[in-house]
Amino acid sequence: MGHTISIASGKGGVGKSVVAANLALDLARKGKQVVLADLDVGGADAHVLFGHLHPTHTLTDFLTHRVERLDDVAQRLPIHRTLRIIPGTGDTLATANMSYSQKTRLIRNFEEIHADVIIVDIGAGTSYHALDFFLMADHHVVVATPDPTSVLDLYRFIKLAAIRRVLSMFLMRDVMAEGLANRDYCSVEEVLEVAGKTDESGRTIAESTLQAFKPALVLNRVSGRARVNVPQLKKLLKDYVGGDLTLLGEIPEDPAMEQAVRAYTPVIQHAPSSPAATALTKMGETLLHMLSTPSTRAA
Numbered sequence: 001m002g003h004t005i006s007i008a009s010g011k012g013g014v015g016k017s018v019v020a021a022n023l024a025l026d027l028a029r030k031g032k033q034v035v036l037a038d039l040d041v042g043g044a045d046a047h048v049l050f051g052h053l054h055p056t057h058t059l060t061d062f063l064t065h066r067v068e069r070l071d072d073v074a075q076r077l078p079i080h081r082t083l084r085i086i087p088g089t090g091d092t093l094a095t096a097n098m099s100y101s102q103k104t105r106l107i108r109n110f111e112e113i114h115a116d117v118i119i120v121d122i123g124a125g126t127s128y129h130a131l132d133f134f135l136m137a138d139h140h141v142v143v144a145t146p147d148p149t150s151v152l153d154l155y156r157f158i159k160l161a162a163i164r165r166v167l168s169m170f171l172m173r174d175v176m177a178e179g180l181a182n183r184d185y186c187s188v189e190e191v192l193e194v195a196g197k198t199d200e201s202g203r204t205i206a207e208s209t210l211q212a213f214k215p216a217l218v219l220n221r222v223s224g225r226a227r228v229n230v231p232q233l234k235k236l237l238k239d240y241v242g243g244d245l246t247l248l249g250e251i252p253e254d255p256a257m258e259q260a261v262r263a264y265t266p267v268i269q270h271a272p273s274s275p276a277a278t279a280l281t282k283m284g285e286t287l288l289h290m291l292s293t294p295s296t297r298a299a
């Protein structure tokens with residue numbers, strides 16, 4: 001199994017899918033065997049961004065056991081010989097209520113995908129499914145725009161992901177921690193306090209789990225007027241969530257991005273010299289470098 005990179009956001013429509021599609025193509029061009037998996041249950045459209053309008057199989061085939069192995073759902077995209085896609089499912093009802101066993105089967109099957117890099121496009125928001133799919137990866141990427149509501153939703157998303165990460169860490173360690181998980185938490189500090197009461201090392205373990213959680217931020221649609229105070233956001237997350245945020249890169253607001261979507265072609269192919277494409281290929285390089293450093297997957 002290769003490296004898994006999950007791409008999520010608190011708010012919808014901020015550019016997760018275009019970022020995921022372009023990074024997948026870019027890494028394939030840089031020599032990697034890549035699989036782009038669309039886990040945006042219900043809002044699946046990653047295949048459309050490649051003009052792959054009639055997929056032979058989708059995630060639905062796997063979830064309904066028409067195809068047993070997730071790797072067999074991954075189909076080659078004509079745009080590049082080392083890029084495959086697992087198209088998402090549009091069947092909202094059946095899959096939005098995915099059962100626990102379906103979810104664990106799906107997560108387990110990710111480990112059997114043949115690829116160097118698996119990029120997972122996660123649906124927006126903080127449902128348990130979104131958080132669990134996000135956390136299953138080795139590397140976590142979050143996308144936000146400079147819009148204040150997007151930044152606020154990003155903060156909320158990272159906080160809830162951090163809480164869930166700590167709780168699942170305890171659940172893996174000890175069945176007694178069941179009681180710890182079955183509560184509603186508003187803050188990471190609250191989880192740490194309860195964790196500290198479970199056993200002596202509880203708080204220390206929770207804190208080191210949080211410190212190892214280092215999501216990488218992609219700021220999309222940045223313009224001269226719309227910027228984000230990244231150091232301030234980092235400090236906020238460090239103080240209140242405990243984890244570090246790194247900046248993977250910024251993508252400017254660029255009409256080429258919309259034109260590329262309309263042309264069913266990732267912008268790095270459609271308009272390679274556009275500002276957005278330049279930013280995305282640079283991000284691909286940073287990501288390659290990140291993949292060569294030790295993983296952040298929870299123990």
Ligand SMILES: Nc1ncnc2c1ncn2[C@@H]1O[C@H](COP(=O)(O)OP(=O)(O)OP(=O)(O)O)[C@@H](O)[C@H]1O
Binds near residue numbers: 012019251257261
């Ligand atoms: N940097 C950019 N400049 C201009 N337009 C952009 C940029 N990034 C994204 N867009 C536009 O925003 C639209 C939404 O992007 P995308 O579908 O990737 O968002 P998303 O986060 O995946 O949405 P959802 O939450 O619905 O899955 C794109 O179709 C594109 O037109």
Ligand SMILES: [Mg+2]
Binds near residue numbers: 016017018040045121
């Ligand atoms: Mg999307």
